Amino acid sequence: MSRIGKRPVTIPSGVTATVEGQTVKMKGPKGQLQFVVHDDVEVKFENGVITVAPRFETNRAQAMYGTARAQVANLVEGVTKGFEKKLEITGVGYRAAMQGKNLQLALGYSHDVVYPIPEGITVTVPKPTEITITGSNSQRVGQVAAEIRSYRPPEPYK
Structure with missing residues (x-):
């Protein structure tokens, strides 16, 4: 079983990230993107790093937090490289x-x-x-x- 969700997403310089509740917003040289994270997933933004963790120990929460981490990483790549x-x-x-x-x-x-x-x-x-x-x-x-x-x-x- 993949544990890709455990790896934090680092925000490079030139990218502005904000986390408001379940919404993650990124702004960079290629534009602005946002993503609404599933309710079973908890998102934290501290010291230029976004971490994603499951709120509950259910199979659905485990699956969704890996997906949420991949989506957040795609936001970073999208606003920097496209x-x-x-x-x-x-x-x-x-x-x-x-x-x-x-x-x-x-x-x-x-x-x-x-x-x-x-x-x-x-x-x-x-x-x-x-x-x-x-x-x-x-x-x-x-x-x-x-x-x-x-x-x-x-x-x-x-």
Whole structure:
């Protein structure tokens, strides 16, 4: 059983962290993020270190405090470095292009697929067959990548 929750999260210089009740807020060079911790988990911020501990000795509390610690560590990484996902398009005639605030995808359908880019996410197309998704929130970056990928999932048998 992993004990990742026991390790404290150190806050680097240039990042401002506040803990108000069950809400953890981070502010850094890449933006501002917040996360609401589960009620079974206790969060403390002292001397530039955030520690997470279970309030009760239940299985749910044990599981949630490891999750909460990982989420807090993701907040720190998001406001300092950010997150990035790269998608590669393979297929004859398949290509991507930016069109203002929208991503236009030619994926072999009778029409182009237009995907609106959500706030806080940056999408670039360095080549017509590559898409780079960046942002400070790892969950949102992964969600956008999954939504774009769902328009034409990879063919496993080719």
